[in-house]
Amino acid sequence: MSKLSDELYAEFGELRDERAKTDAALDAYVAALTAESLGRTLTYKTTRGDPKSHPLWFALTHLFNHQTHHRSQATTLFMQLGHDPGVTDAIVLLWEDVR
Secondary structure (H helix, E strand, O other): OOOOOOOOOOOHHHHHHHHHHHHHHHHHHHHOOOHHHHHOEEEEEOOOOOEEEEEHHHHHHHHHHHHHHHHHHHHHHHHHOOOOOOOOOHHHHHHHHHO
16 A cells, blocks of 8 residues: 555656546546435545544535645745745636636
8 A cells, every 4th residue: 555655656747647637537526426426425444544434525525625725835835935826816717717
């Protein structure tokens, strides 16, 4: 079993390609969800082995919200290095996609 600290892709191009595949798979998964499937119970173990159980929509809410945390970390690092990360407001980014 791999660890969270393991490097999966040494080359950025490979990482970008794999991320695009992951995003496409996630988009397809979410598009197929129903109200019923969102309410079903998800049971799993944490990385420490603790058992957890809750509705699927809890986990999906966490998945999408947690990305905000990592975007803010990256933005802070860019700014500390003197680089402008550009627009990061979700409302602006979403609006650009629908225009």
